Amino acid sequence: MQKNLKSRVTINRLCYKGLDVFTKKGYHNTSLDDILKELELSKGAFYHHFKSKEDYFIYIIQNLVVRKIFSLLIEPLDTHDNPIPVIVETIENALEPDKNNELAYGFLLSDFLAEFNNRNEEINKYLQDILSLWEVNLVSLLKKGKYDGHIARHVDCEGAAAYIIASYLGMRTLLKGSDSKQFVYRYIQQLKSYFNSLKPIAIYA
Amino acid sequence: MQKNLKSRVTINRLCYKGLDVFTKKGYHNTSLDDILKELELSKGAFYHHFKSKEDYFIYIIQNLVVRKIFSLLIEPLDTHDNPIPVIVETIENALEPDKNNELAYGFLLSDFLAEFNNRNEEINKYLQDILSLWEVNLVSLLKKGKYDGHIARHVDCEGAAAYIIASYLGMRTLLKGSDSKQFVYRYIQQLKSYFNSLKPIAIYA
DNA sequence: ACTTAAACCGACCCTCTGGTCGGTTTCTTT
DNA sequence: AAAGAAACCGACCAGAGGGTCGGTTTAAGT
Structure with missing residues (x-):
């Protein structure tokens, strides 16, 4: 070779x-x-x-984790449609085990964030970068949705984006400890319910 | 002595x-x-x-973490009022830094869950126990709320409880990496928004 | 006062682990 | 074919960290 x-x-x-x-x-x-x-x-x-274990780990994050999260959770958000079903479908798809998703990549983010938060600046930086990228894209999609009338005008898009991310990360943490099939379904249902609260009244009613 | x-x-x-x-x-x-x-x-x-580091850690969980989580997040749920404001207030209060809450106890749960999930059965068991306890209490409170007409009949109480917990855990993970003051406020707003979607239509409209 | 045992000390042990380094194999270049 | 370099090996090192143990201090019972 x-x-x-x-x-x-x-x-x-x-x-x-x-x-x-x-x-x-x-x-x-x-x-x-x-x-x-x-x-x-x-x-x-x-x-x-x-050159070191840490170096190696960072290399993994930048080459595997970042790319996977990007293609799985961020890239699909690049759309002009109603953001609500897009976000739901994206997350639902990302949770589909072993489909587009050989390894359980989603776990990584919440696990590693917990392991390195406030403990290793270098590594934490790269993890936070992924989160930021996700958040920025969610926010801009939500804002566009607001402009297009899919989302109520009173909605705090930054807050909503953070809430979506938080529920996803936390759900990942919970998921590992329980029966996943039912759990994912229920989570998605609640996520949809949350999104209902972001719709303009006219559409919601 | x-x-x-x-x-x-x-x-x-x-x-x-x-x-x-x-x-x-x-x-x-x-x-x-x-x-x-x-x-x-x-x-x-x-x-x-x-007798060992692990033993010591478990002792800490059972004596400090369990009790703190219980008094902070579970005990206040024991009420006959409308569960929605009760849950919001409880979580809000638990996030109040250094008030009833000398140490940032909330972090523990999500951090340790991430660190031990699927890695150390013994320790993980005790952490899952805390979660279960919280979940059970949330579920029963939500069901009572449904019975009393504060929560819509279509709501999946188990799903809602899990969703509330997930968003809380995930928010804790996010919180460590960012400006907390604003963040907590926004999180609570979104939580309220989510709860709106659980109310019966008549009340919501 | 004397004995006993709990509380504690700190030197020591042993394994694990990140990292080094001199040497060997394997491919590339000339 | 010879030289050079990249890829790789594996013995070794040094420090860290969990755990042990014989001995010392300190309180409690008699």
Whole structure:
């Protein structure tokens, strides 16, 4: 195999496996040996490609997590339709297990946010960036919806965006500990109910 | 000082300081030495009172976290009034920083849930117990509200309870990374908006 | 006063873990 | 083919961290 191709293959294996194990066990509770053993790679191989564990983790976030969240939760928001069903469908789709969604990527965000918030500025920065991107896109979509008459004028779009994100993150936390099938359905129902409260009265009634 | 009194004092100091440090740095990222140094206590003292770090942590959860969450978020729900303002006020009050709420106890739950979910059965069990208790109480309050006509008959009380909890947990996660004063206010507004969608039409219109 | 045991100390142990480094294999270049 | 470099190996290091243990202090019972 070509050198640079082989290099990319190794880095890829490291990242996907790393994301997998970090997700399951958490960053601090995962050792490099845990990952390397499963891949049958050596310490030397690892440190040839990454300069530290932290560096490695950030690389994973920027290359896998950011991209996945973007394509799953943010990109679909780029529409001119009524934002309410778009947001609901996007979230519903993101919760569909193992469809567009091999790994349970959504968990990552809430888990890692909890693990690094106020604890590791460097890593936290990248996680917050993802949140901000999501929030900004939600807000602009909601505002457009308001302009188009799909959303009531009194609605605080920033507040609504934060509330949507919060309920999603919290639901992810809850989801891990319970029967997921029913749970997701119920969550979506409540989300819709919440959105009803954002509609103009005329449409809602 | 009396022996058993002195013992209790030491255990108390260990627990409060432990909760404090675990909250700030996370369980896996906190060493016993971190805690013992601050208290000027020895390893020997610690292992005289607790049989392991995990044991110690569980003790903290059961004695401090459970009780605080209970008195802050669950006990106030025991009312015969309209559940909607009761729940809003309870949550609002729980978010009031450093009032009834010396430490930021609310954070704990979401943080620790994220840190231990699917990772440490033993610890996770106790955290889930707290959630269950909260959920059960919310559900029964909502059902009573439905019976009394404060909540629409179509509402899925279990779903609503889960949604309320999820938004609270997620909001806690978000809260740590941003300007809290404004944020809490906006969150409460959205929560109220959500509750509007649970009211019977007659009241809502 | 004397004994007993609880509370505590701190040196020590052992494993784990992030990280290093000199050497070997494998591909690329000339 | 020879030289050079990238990819990789695995033994090793140093420090950290959970846990142990023999000994000392301090309160309690007799």
